[in-house]
Amino acid sequence: MGESAMNEFMPIILEMMKNPPDANESIPVVNHFSTAIAVTMPFLVLSVVAVGLRLYTRLHLVREPGWDDVFVAIAVILNLVGQTTFLGGVKAGIGQHLIYILGRLPNAMKWFYVANAAYTSTTVCIKLSLILQYLRLFREGYRRTITLIVLAVVVLWGGTFSFMAWFPCFPVSGFWNKTKAPPATCYAFGYRTTHEARNTLFAFAGSNMSLDILVFLIPLTEYFQPNLKRKQVLAMTGLFGVGLIVILMAVLRLWSGLKYNNRGIIMYDYTFWLPEVLVFSCLEIDFAIICASMPIFWPSVVAAWNQIYVTKEVIVTVEHRDDDNKGDLEMARTSSRRSNESTEGLVTENSTEGRSFFIEDLPTLRIVQIQPLEETVRMSWGGTALKK
Template structure:
């Protein structure tokens, strides 16, 4: 049903934003697979988990777009009761999918960390965070499923008179709690790879560039903070169909931006090829074409050498390439040699 002619309607923004989110997520994840499968020949568990997260985020955004036809973005007074029932059904499904979508995005980043470093302290922190994410997701998912005495009632509109369901205040407390834990987890997931790169890899201009790329994750943390503030400050009971899209925009941004941040480090080999393609040369002292070769133990970029040694956990830094001088390369060779 079309509500675009109703006063104050803003559902079109929901459609436009989600279309852009789907497009960018498809682009970044597609490039990630291209690099991992075709260029570095190193697909891993993190790519598979990210793929499942991408499917969940795609479904979440498409459900958000579809909910516009059920009155999302229009004032509640203009929506017939039958259409309103469909709106609440879509909203509940969206919430349940959201819990697992953001959890899978975070799991994908943790799996990437295991490729980047197998340091014992990083492993312990990663497993601890993984347990927290899993516990948080299961608790929120089960709570949402059991908010009403009958399972089918969670898909229906609920008012203050519905004693058979938890009140809106209790529901919002759960969502705020889930959001706060998510902010803490996202902050840890942002800082861990930056710390690993800063402490374990050769310092160079390229290292700084990689850290700056990872720092885009600050925006993912910011979206989580804004989302929690909206849940606490907005009154969704009086005009839920009109107010909910404002929250939905930040909810969808949180998951999609998290997926992008998990994809960016894998795109470093592709990004390094761009200057060479545009200029015809790369700067290995200045004049040689950039070439890529693969064998069982190393990936070589003229101007960069990154060694991969299965016995050395830190050699998983091959995911990104860093400009190194001749002396640095010799040191890297010794570090990568079997003990």
């Protein structure tokens, strides 16, 4: 920021000092470090798990990795960096009124610089991942053409805003060092002027929300495909539901910044209202990563889950062995137990019809009937688990 920018900010600082906010008033809940942790961390963990399952499916099970996997991996790394530095910024003073942290402002702005730049690049990477994923689905036709056009727009948009976020000043240290001599050359995100910085933030938030909606609308055409099964409709509905949450978070992020626009001096108290904007930013990215990964790993999860269920009902008869004549079996006592009445389990993947089990010093077990069943079957005998 140059000297002219400092001259613009000084009257604002002086005006804040004339009518300072009450130092003893409670700050909003969202500005607390504990709130930031509680709101963002669970969804951050879910997004990391989702990407881990996605990469495992693509690399190990399907063995068909693509560029969409590369960009989602970059996105999750940048998301980790962005959310970590956001929390560091809250610790350093973001969330407090500007005039009360002037001494700590340079350190707080270092954290904010990385958080803002990482968030900006993450939004680009996750959109690219989704679009490249669409291109694997749409091999031809008008949907592929539309997807390619959107890809070109996102590349240009993302490259421009990412550059401005990572290089808001020349040198970059001018972003947080406002007393640098000679003064740094800043623009856009670099707070050369208060109006320019505000307009840049709103321009990015608005265009980001618009592109989120556009990327979300592209696969909606799948709803109009003929002969869709009920499970497919439900799966797509769940996926689009997560996509709607992404758009909602983008809208709330834009709203949380706009609501302070034209509200006098508080508009320039950006360290005070930034946490709300950044929380919505974190949630937007987390849900976007989950949304991009679910179609890849969810079918494998469902298939693996179904494998632990046996869809047969097993009736077991117990026949005691005659110790004097090991070749004959005497029906000294016969009991029957249906597997759906058992609370323990025998897990099998194939039919056990006609199979017998014999364990020394234990009764002979013979499967004599198999019927369809839709619940888990597991059985143990005398503390010894019996498996096929």
